[in-house]
Amino acid sequence: MSSRYLVLGAGAMGRVVALDLASAEGTEAVILADSDAETMADAARFIGSPKVRTVVLDVSDCAAVVEAMRGVDVAVSCVPYRFNFELSKAAIEAGCHLCDLGGNNDIVRKQLCLDARARKAEVTIIPDCGLAPGLATVLVADALRRMDKVDELHLRVGGLPLEPRPPLDYMLLFNPAGLVNEYKERPVVLRGG
Numbered sequence: 001m002s003s004r005y006l007v008l009g010a011g012a013m014g015r016v017v018a019l020d021l022a023s024a025e026g027t028e029a030v031i032l033a034d035s036d037a038e039t040m041a042d043a044a045r046f047i048g049s050p051k052v053r054t055v056v057l058d059v060s061d062c063a064a065v066v067e068a069m070r071g072v073d074v075a076v077s078c079v080p081y082r083f084n085f086e087l088s089k090a091a092i093e094a095g096c097h098l099c100d101l102g103g104n105n106d107i108v109r110k111q112l113c114l115d116a117r118a119r120k121a122e123v124t125i126i127p128d129c130g131l132a133p134g135l136a137t138v139l140v141a142d143a144l145r146r147m148d149k150v151d152e153l154h155l156r157v158g159g160l161p162l163e164p165r166p167p168l169d170y171m172l173l174f175n176p177a178g179l180v181n182e183y184k185e186r187p188v189v190l191r192g193g
Helices: 012-023 037-047 062-069 081-094 105-112 115-120 135-146 176-184
Strands: 003-008 027-034 052-056 074-077 097-100
Touching: 003 012, 003 062, 012 027, 012 037, 012 074, 027 037, 037 052, 062 081, 074 081, 081 097, 081 105, 081 115, 081 176
Parallel strands: 003 027, 003 074, 027 052, 074 097
Antiparallel strands: none
């Protein structure tokens, strides 16, 4: 069975997601959408796959997003987190599964309130699946599953480069607003579970 994907955002994360999906066995098509035609064209050249086609799309235009999601199996949001709640509603309306790279706990809480609507539409929404939570969480869960007993687990993830450079000594991996949010938002702490 072949799959059709919509990748929202052609920046640093979106282009790599689109490349990975285009390279995957069973992928029929990847639609790469961004509001900036130049960014999209650069991303398409980077990917270099005939499976990828581009479309100019403003993710704040809900009707246009719903239309882009129709006929697509899965959409991946690689745009700033502030759009993810509305994108989740659009995915439910379009009948399209959605995974987003997250970045804000308040937005995720709002997305979780859409659970009943998503279930009724038989749509899966996977919020906040970027680096951490996301990839790091999946890797830790896999490691825990393979171990007989774990007394304690400490997980640290960050954009810490091997050769730090001023002014931040940090490697900017995603949207700067998302990075600032990481420092101003109260952290979620899990204890005993």
